[in-house]
Amino acid sequence: xxxxxxxxxxxxxxxxxxxxxxxxxxxxxxxxxxxxxxxxxxxxxxxxxxxxxxxxxxxxxxxxxxxxxxxxxxxxxxxxxxxxxxxxxxxxxxxxxxxxxxxxxxxxxxxxxxxxxxxxxxxxxxxxxxxxxxxxxx
Amino acid sequence: xxxxxxxxxxxxxxxxxxxxxxxxxxxxxxxxxxxxxxxxxxxxxxxxxxxxxxxxxxxxxxxxxxxxxxxxxxxxxxxxxxxxxx
Numbered sequence: 001x002x003x004x005x006x007x008x009x010x011x012x013x014x015x016x017x018x019x020x021x022x023x024x025x026x027x028x029x030x031x032x033x034x035x036x037x038x039x040x041x042x043x044x045x046x047x048x049x050x051x052x053x054x055x056x057x058x059x060x061x062x063x064x065x066x067x068x069x070x071x072x073x074x075x076x077x078x079x080x081x082x083x084x085x086x087x088x089x090x091x092x093x094x095x096x097x098x099x100x101x102x103x104x105x106x107x108x109x110x111x112x113x114x115x116x117x118x119x120x121x122x123x124x125x126x127x128x129x130x131x132x133x134x135x136x137x138x
Numbered sequence: 139x140x141x142x143x144x145x146x147x148x149x150x151x152x153x154x155x156x157x158x159x160x161x162x163x164x165x166x167x168x169x170x171x172x173x174x175x176x177x178x179x180x181x182x183x184x185x186x187x188x189x190x191x192x193x194x195x196x197x198x199x200x201x202x203x204x205x206x207x208x209x210x211x212x213x214x215x216x217x218x219x220x221x222x223x224x
Contacts, residue, residue: 005217006217023205024209026198030191031212031213034191036187060198068187069190
């Protein structure tokens, strides 16, 4: 499906919310699809999303990945230098948590696509980029 | 050698003059491969959207109205008053 109309990058909090069939995460994907917008999933966020949800929710997560509206942003060697820059640019590197690499991938996807991030926790993303556009799930 | 199976079908469609001429201009300028290609992609795009919504509705049901209203406001803020084509 086209990404011409833009969309959202989903972080692991948003993915986990989707997997738990929480109404706001479901609604954002539904509404994006209604108008031909897309959602991008940085694949580096998927292990955290799987880890944060029960086994029974994993099929729900896979359903999102299979939707025509979903774009997969890979994590390759070519992305490493930019991810390194994002991590090194953190305002307080000592405060980075174990999900820092996944969050850096989310920030990288958002920069590359020029899209906002749908998240359940904007503060952690802002630690990597204070100017990042985010929409926070209620 | 077995005959090659047809994967396309020629049909006649009617478009508003403005739309038809706009697509022809895109094809003539090389911005799209052909008028047929443009229409094919437009149909595929709509089908993907409708199929995706059908999958969501079948699997999870339509989200509750209060959550949809929140999401549609976000979408409207992102695409502006002119809609996604703007």
